[in-house]
Ligand SMILES: Cc1cc2nc3c(=O)[nH]c(=O)nc-3n(C[C@H](O)[C@H](O)[C@H](O)COP(=O)(O)OP(=O)(O)OC[C@H]3O[C@@H](n4cnc5c(N)ncnc54)[C@H](O)[C@@H]3O)c2cc1C
């Protein structure tokens with residue numbers, strides 16, 4: 264078999280457009296491809312993917328594989344897996360980047376196993392080892408308490424990259440690239456799971472992942488009612504409300520509010536943490552926040568080691584006064 | 596016929612240990628096992644045991660817990676038995692230590708699952724709190740050719756089918772698959788039950804089955820790692836926190852607002 268070559272990004276579509284995670288991944292992939300002196304390609308899977316192809320090129324791809332089949336219209340993991348498996352076998356990429364999204368977190372490990380290769384999971388950084396010309400991946404382990412640098416011993420070298428750690432490149436609509444159509448053979452019987460129903464539980468407000476301001480509450484709030492204060496503050500600041508796992512596990516707010524290692528990754532400009540101790544597993548989801556503000560009655564709480572601003576005290580006194588003052592400042 | 600359930604559970608360093616006790620030996624690329632802090636059953640694997648017990652509450656079922664590692668704290672690993680699981684299989688061999696390589700671990704576990712034969716459902720935790728790989732169960736499903744449903748918060752079995760509620764970023768979805776299947780569960784499943792006194796007594800009497808690599812009919816040549824750990828370090832974090840004070844707590848809240856305004860953040 265010819266030597267594996269090229270950096271392949273698995274693209275994702277959002278409403279027919281190239282998803283923002285894929286724009287980020289193209290930025291990561293562009294740098295790797297340049298450092299390796301190889302091509303950057305992207306795989307777009309769907310019933311038809313025309314709209315997103317040119318977008319992908321403008322964000323840095325040299326080539327687009329339009330991997331199409333009518334059965335790929337709705338996302339189903341087994342079918343996507345089968346399609347990607349044939350693409351990888353056919354095109355033999357050196358590096359494969361997958362975003363660790365709702366779908367990617369399942370797809371990446373299963374694809375790696377199917378291809379019989381290793382995977383660097385949940386990477387914060389991917390680079391090329393200049394000596395060996397191999398992929399190096401930095402990833403948090405032990406709940407974010409340590410960073411492991413990992414390399415994959417076989418090809419494709421697969422990395423699942425955490426969303427929001429790379430900034431997309433400035434799109435260049437005049438960039439030229441090639442679109443290669445790659446129709447795949449699929450059978451509906453390959454789909455081994457069926458989605459019976461999909462239920463949304465979050466409010467219709469600003470999405471936690473996209474909010475400029477996030478106000479999160481933790482166990483120290485003592486119950487569900489205090490979250491109304493946080494909702495009010497978030498509203499005044501034009502932001503969204505999040506929570507620690509302790510607050511979610513207590514049933515005070517829906518699961519979708521959880522920030523952290525096993526919750527959402529957020530990168531707001533201001534992250535206001537109320538009565539949250541700052542465990543590493545929580546910080547794993549918010550280390551990309553520009554300014555962290557901590558309100559906690561325990562001056563020894565770990566969060567004061569991570570926050571830019573801190574107020575030591577009882578949230579019950581601090582939050583209403585803070586909210587009133589912010590409202591005044593916003594209106595003036 | 597009784598439902599045959601396998602639960603995969605890993606022994607890990609207690610993730611809730613004080614942060615100060617967490618240490619990395621950078622020369623050996625290893626996390627130092629903290630003295631005096633006993634290991635625990637990985638939290639999500641206790642959720643997996645609970646998911647199995649909930650099924651067993653409702654229908655005839657047997658629960659076999661399988662764990663792979665180099666060394667076990669028996670009293671810790673017997674917890675699933677005291678919660679109500681039937682059987683404990685420990686895959687113990689000095690060669691089973693490379694758990695950063697999920698391929699490696701999944702191969703060992705797959706061999707044990709094959710040897711035990713006839714599982715209808717395998718339940719795993721979503722991830723192990725040491726290496727946070729979230730890969731072994733998905734890999735196992737691939738190696739064993741099982742249908743796979745990830746991140747479940749509720750698992751039901753009837754008529755040869757598993758129906759699960761899975762967490763999504765905005766809510767949940769209901770997914771079904773034919774048995775045999777593998778599911779991973781998360782903390783959203785709810786608090787695992789506490790062992791009862793009767794359960795603890797029963798567990799003391801039970802002996803785990805211990806299998807080494809050769810009992811599994813494997814040799815080290817089959818266990819070629821797929822990833823290499825190049826280095827391991829504790830990241831630099833922390834910054835100087837500016838404490839905002841006031842005449843009282845409410846005033847500190849107002850001062851904080853002014854500070855954020857000064858920084859043009861609001
Ligand atoms: C594998 C794994 C994954 C995990 N994933 C996540 C995750 O994704 N997200 C997550 O958040 N956690 C996660 N955790 C849990 C994490 O380790 C912590 O247990 C959790 O974040 C603690 O939540 P908390 O800060 O709200 O509660 P606590 O740690 O109990 O802190 C409560 C804080 O409130 C303060 N407080 C109490 N009363 C008041 C008051 N009146 N005014 C002001 N302050 C007050 C206290 O001083 C304390 O600091 C995970 C754990 C594991 C093992």
Ligand SMILES: Nc1ncnc2c1ncn2[C@@H]1O[C@H](COP(=O)(O)O)[C@@H](O)[C@H]1O
Pocket residue numbers: 603604605606637639640643661662663664694697700704718719720721722723724726727728729730731732
């Ligand atoms: N050594 C092991 N023994 C038993 N089960 C394991 C082992 N490693 C991983 N698992 C299972 O796989 C899940 C995910 O682990 P991981 O992929 O390592 O994060 C865990 O929650 C366990 O259910």
